[in-house]
Amino acid sequence: MERGRGDDVRDFLVQTRKLAYDEVEKTGMPVKFHVDLAREVGKKLAKKLRANVNIVEAGTLLMDCLIGQAIRAGKLEEHIAMSLAKANKILDQSIVSNEVKENIRHCISEHHGTQKFYSLESEICCNADCYRFVSIKGFSYAMRYIRSMPFSDLVTLLDKKVTEKWGLLSLSICKKELANQHEIIEKILRGLKAP
Numbered sequence: 001m002e003r004g005r006g007d008d009v010r011d012f013l014v015q016t017r018k019l020a021y022d023e024v025e026k027t028g029m030p031v032k033f034h035v036d037l038a039r040e041v042g043k044k045l046a047k048k049l050r051a052n053v054n055i056v057e058a059g060t061l062l063m064d065c066l067i068g069q070a071i072r073a074g075k076l077e078e079h080i081a082m083s084l085a086k087a088n089k090i091l092d093q094s095i096v097s098n099e100v101k102e103n104i105r106h107c108i109s110e111h112h113g114t115q116k117f118y119s120l121e122s123e124i125c126c127n128a129d130c131y132r133f134v135s136i137k138g139f140s141y142a143m144r145y146i147r148s149m150p151f152s153d154l155v156t157l158l159d160k161k162v163t164e165k166w167g168l169l170s171l172s173i174c175k176k177e178l179a180n181q182h183e184i185i186e187k188i189l190r191g192l193k194a195p
């Protein structure tokens with residue numbers, strides 16, 4: 001990394017944290033514990049896999065930053081485009097290098113998976129996002145804090161998310177770590193769906 005670039009990213013991170021947690025405060029989504037979880041898991045993975053920890057942190061904070069507004073507008077499927085547009089506004093004013101900006105943009109745009117990830121940082125963000133539903137912690141946070149809905153709808157939603165996110169896990173280190181937890185979550189879901 002060139003001298004100074006890390007500092008620029010760290011400055012950018014201060015703005016990013018504020019944006020992400022202000023949106024959580026305003027809209028209740030993403031669930032704050034899910035923001036914390038993806039952020040911490042992402043940083044841990046980045047350190048382990050020798051990726052850029054600051055880029056991964058920015059990616060995990062920004063990837064769903066406007067999902068609350070998207071849900072309110074009935075445009076959940078547009079949450080990636082909306083989050084990217086919001087991130088671009090602060091990226092455009094930032095002095096981080098174009099290379100870093102491009103990497104952060106891909107961390108957002110590819111966080112629901114892609115054929116070939118732009119970078120290791122982007123792949124880590126996608127995998128960290130999966131922990132929100134496929135880990136015991138993330139699944140429990142979703143049960144407790146996700147937006148209010150009838151319980152049977154919640155079970156259907158969680159079932160869909162768990163299947164989707166388990167399928168998106170691409171890093172073997174994550175699959176290995178989550179295999180047992182995923183099995184337990186599947187058992188819980190089977191129990192909840194049983195007549």
Ligand SMILES: [Fe+2]
Nearest residue numbers: 063064111112
């Ligand atoms: Fe998302």
